[in-house]
Amino acid sequence: MAQSRADYYNKVLGALACGGMGDALGASTELYTIDEIKSRFDGFIDAFHTPPKDTFAGSLEGVCGLITDDASQMYVFAEGLIETGKAAFDTRAWTKCLLRWADMQPYANYKGPTTEQVVKALKEGKPTNTIGRIGTSARQAPNVGTTNGAAMRVAPAGLVYPGEWEKACELAFATCLPSHDTNIAIASACAIAAGVATAMTADATVDSILASTLNGALYGEQLAAERARVVAGPKIEHRLRLALNIAQNNNTLETFLRELEGYVGNSVNAHESVPSAIAIFAFCQGDPWQTIYAAANAGNDTDSIGTMAGAMAGAYKGFSALPLDKYQFFYQVNKKDFDVERIARELSALC
Numbered sequence: 001m002a003q004s005r006a007d008y009y010n011k012v013l014g015a016l017a018c019g020g021m022g023d024a025l026g027a028s029t030e031l032y033t034i035d036e037i038k039s040r041f042d043g044f045i046d047a048f049h050t051p052p053k054d055t056f057a058g059s060l061e062g063v064c065g066l067i068t069d070d071a072s073q074m075y076v077f078a079e080g081l082i083e084t085g086k087a088a089f090d091t092r093a094w095t096k097c098l099l100r101w102a103d104m105q106p107y108a109n110y111k112g113p114t115t116e117q118v119v120k121a122l123k124e125g126k127p128t129n130t131i132g133r134i135g136t137s138a139r140q141a142p143n144v145g146t147t148n149g150a151a152m153r154v155a156p157a158g159l160v161y162p163g164e165w166e167k168a169c170e171l172a173f174a175t176c177l178p179s180h181d182t183n184i185a186i187a188s189a190c191a192i193a194a195g196v197a198t199a200m201t202a203d204a205t206v207d208s209i210l211a212s213t214l215n216g217a218l219y220g221e222q223l224a225a226e227r228a229r230v231v232a233g234p235k236i237e238h239r240l241r242l243a244l245n246i247a248q249n250n251n252t253l254e255t256f257l258r259e260l261e262g263y264v265g266n267s268v269n270a271h272e273s274v275p276s277a278i279a280i281f282a283f284c285q286g287d288p289w290q291t292i293y294a295a296a297n298a299g300n301d302t303d304s305i306g307t308m309a310g311a312m313a314g315a316y317k318g319f320s321a322l323p324l325d326k327y328q329f330f331y332q333v334n335k336k337d338f339d340v341e342r343i344a345r346e347l348s349a350l351c
Contacts (some may be wrong), residue, residue, distance in 0.1 A: 002202075004098045007202065009345060009348040010318040010320055011199070011319075012200075012286075012319065012338065013314075013316060013319040013341060014313075014315060015155055016314070016320040016343060016347075017327055017340050018313055019308070019310040020074075020334065021310060021326065022067055022193050022292035022303070022307050022308075023067045023298040023304075023307040023310075024067050024333070024334075025302075026054065026295055026301075026305065027068050028045060028051045028057070028058075029045055029051040029055070029296050029302045030055045030302050031055055032299060045296050057110075058107055061106075065339070068303050069115075069280060070106055070152040070303050073107075073149075075343060076098075076104075077154070078343050078347050080096065080344045081348055081350060082350070086160045086171065086350050091175070091177045093174075094174060094177075102123070104337070105320025128145065144182075144243040145180045145182040145186055146231065146269060147269060147307075149178075151185070151270055151273075151304075151308055153307075154172045154175060155193070157193040157196070157305075158195065158200065158315065159196060159201075162196055165193070165194035165216055166194075166216060166294075168190075168193040168197035169216055169223065172189045173189075173223050177228065185270050186224045187216075187217045187218075187224065187237070188217070190219050191213040191240065192277075193211040194213055195209050196311055198212035198314075199286075199315035206285055209286070209316060217236040218237050220236070221235065221237070236270070239272075240274075240278060242261075242263060243276055244276070244278070244279050244282055247279040247282040247283040255339075257297060257298050257299070260280075268300075273304055275296030277312075281313055285313070288313040288314050288321050291309045291310060312329065
């Protein structure tokens with residue numbers, strides 16, 4: 001089904017806005033358990049808050065509605081694609097984006113464990129494949145490069161390739177290599193990129209999007225085996241099927257989130273937070289606000305989960321499905337550094 005430029009813009013802005021709102025909403029609950037969220041906020045959080053001091057955002061004097069590293073890297077990636085073009089965008093182009101982001105305050109202060117080490121190596125002119133080397137061998141520790149840093153920012157790879165999930169995965173792969181070059185991280189990033197690419201189509205359904213996330217996870221495993229690094233650890237496709245089964249077999253949000261926390265996990269590890277984000281999208285049937293509301297109350301790495309799940313939901317339902325009052329507040333807080341409407345206009349021209 002053919003789509004107009006306005007259709008693409010609606011979906012691209014939906015993804016960028018909802019992903020950013022998910023990040024900002026989850027910034028107030030990051031690191032908390034579900035029980036701690038309910039205790040601190042007298043129930044589930046359902047609005048933007050000034051992040052408490054015992055969250056990462058709060059410890060960095062984060063303000064109500066401001067994004068963190070997750071959405072800021074997503075926006076920097078989008079801006080890099082606009083500057084370079086999707087066909088010419090490669091690992092070198094992403095490295096340029098990453099180093100630009102690493103000098104942006106306050107966002108760079110949120111650097112995750114993998115990105116922190118990689119940015120340091122890049123700035124010092126050192127190869128990133130020596131991080132975590134075991135003794136004098138060439139083997140890197142299996143936990144190096146397995147966090148969700150690539151998946152949290154990867155949505156633009158799917159936005160610029162509507163319906164072409166394999167191409168979206170190839171672009172996602174290029175962004176993984178400097179910092180997240182493992183099968184776990186690559187499969188996770190490809191799952192999100194593929195889901196977003198399918199969500200961008202006019203005839204997308206929740207089922208077709210979920211099928212693409214599974215295909216993307218398998219494709220990412222293949223890319224890693226052929227061109228990157230395979231480490232011991234969970235298969236993303238398997239963890240994703242487990243998470244989706246939990247979503248399918250629950251009909252109340254709190255029970256679903258508690259089972260997801262208990263069986264799958266919600267940490268910065270890609271094999272926990274990425275399947276959980278996709279399962280939350282499935283449970284909420286792609287409704288943008290319900291998806292990021294659920295993500296913000298899922299516990300632990302809530303801002304990353306909200307960014308990933310929100311980008312998929314926003315691409316699926318479009319900007320017109322977002323609550324306008326909440327979006328306008330978010331937009332005003334973040335437009336100084338990232339004007340999502342401008343970014344969306346320019347990025348949608350690449351679709």
